[in-house]
Amino acid sequence: MSAHAAAGHEHHHHGPPVPHKSSRVSAEVxxxxxxxxSEVMLFGAFFTMYFxxxxxxxxGFATWPPExxxxxxxxxxxxxxxxxxxxxxMHWALTAIKRGNRAGLQAGLVLTLAMGTTFLVTQILEYxxxxxxxxxxxxxxxxxxxxxxxxxxxxxxxxxxTVATVRAFRGHYTPEHHHGVELPGxxxxxxDVMWIVVYATVYLL
Numbered sequence: 001m002s003a004h005a006a007a008g009h010e011h012h013h014h015g016p017p018v019p020h021k022s023s024r025v026s027a028e029v030x031x032x033x034x035x036x037x038s039e040v041m042l043f044g045a046f047f048t049m050y051f052x053x054x055x056x057x058x059x060g061f062a063t064w065p066p067e068x069x070x071x072x073x074x075x076x077x078x079x080x081x082x083x084x085x086x087x088x089x090m091h092w093a094l095t096a097i098k099r100g101n102r103a104g105l106q107a108g109l110v111l112t113l114a115m116g117t118t119f120l121v122t123q124i125l126e127y128x129x130x131x132x133x134x135x136x137x138x139x140x141x142x143x144x145x146x147x148x149x150x151x152x153x154x155x156x157x158x159x160x161x162t163v164a165t166v167r168a169f170r171g172h173y174t175p176e177h178h179h180g181v182e183l184p185g186x187x188x189x190x191x192d193v194m195w196i197v198v199y200a201t202v203y204l205l
Contacts, residue, residue, distance in 0.1 A: 026179070028179050028183060029179075029182065029183070029186065032183050032186050032187065033186070036186070036187070036190045039153070039190065039194075040194075042149070043149065043150075043194060043197075046142075046145055046146050046149055047146070047197075047201065049142055049145070050142045050145075050146055050201065050202070053138045053139060053141075053142050069131075069132060069137075069139060069140070070131070071130075071143075071202070071203055072126055072129075072130065073203050073204070075122065075126060076126070076199055076203050077199075077203075078122075079119050079122045079123065079126075080195065080196070080199050082115050082118055082119050082122075083115065083116070083119045083154075083191075083192050083195055084192060084196075085115060086111070086112045086115035086116050086119070086188070086192070087188065087189055087192040089108045089109075089111040089112045089115065090108065090109075090112045090185045090188050090189065091108075091185070091189075092104065092107075092108040093105050093106075093107075093108025093109045093112065093168075093181060093185070094108075094178070094181050094182055094185050096108055097168075097173050097174070097175065097178045097181055098175050098178065099175065100174070100175045102168070102171070102173075105168050105173065105181065106165070106168050106169060109161060109164055109165040109168050109181070110165060112161055112188065113158065113161045113162065113165055116154060116157060116158050116161060116188070117158060119154060120151060120154050120155060120158065123147065123151050123154075124151075127144075143202060146198055146201075146202055147198060147202065150191070150194060150195055150198050153191050153194070154191055154195075156187075157184065157187055157188050157191050160183075160184035160187060160188075161184055161188065163180075163184075164180055164181050164184045167180055168181070
């Protein structure tokens with residue numbers, strides 16, 4: 001069998017997948033999903049701490065946050081809308097490169113990066129104006145713990161998006177090879193979904 005025929009045979013392989021590899025999910029994507037699973041458990045530990053503090057609070061769930069603490073629900077709501085919109089632009093960027101649309105990829109990544117940065121800066125400004133410090137009470141500790149943990153994940157996501165954006169402008173991605181966009185996108189969607197849970201739990205419930 002010639003080398004060309006052998007290459008064609010490998011390309012059209014119809015048998016079982018290569019050992020230790022899935023025929024449906026690439027190793028990179030699977031690794032990202034496993035990593036996100038560990039992050040969900042980390043957030044779960046913080047949510048457990050948060051609800052424990054609420055249960056042992058003398059007033060229970062009747063007055064939360066405790067008297068004297070006021071959370072900027074409206075500002076956080078606007079910030080939530082910004083972050084959710086960034087998830088849409090991230091999806092746009094990935095869809096664009098799958099179709100070979102480099103301009104759409106670049107625009108989507110830039111917009112996602114800009115909105116993610118806006119979210120993080122707004123959160124930092126919220127900390128500066130909120131009126132209580134982390135060590136004031138157990139409520140303050142769990143508030144900063146949960147929102148700060150999420151903010152750290154947003155920061156990591158922004159670093160990944162920055163690398164992806166630079167590479168996008170250098171022409172590194174194609175419709176066939178775009179893991180450098182897909183993996184940060186999966187992580188960014190996770191960050192967005194987790195914020196919905198944090199916002200609903202801390203600011204609304």
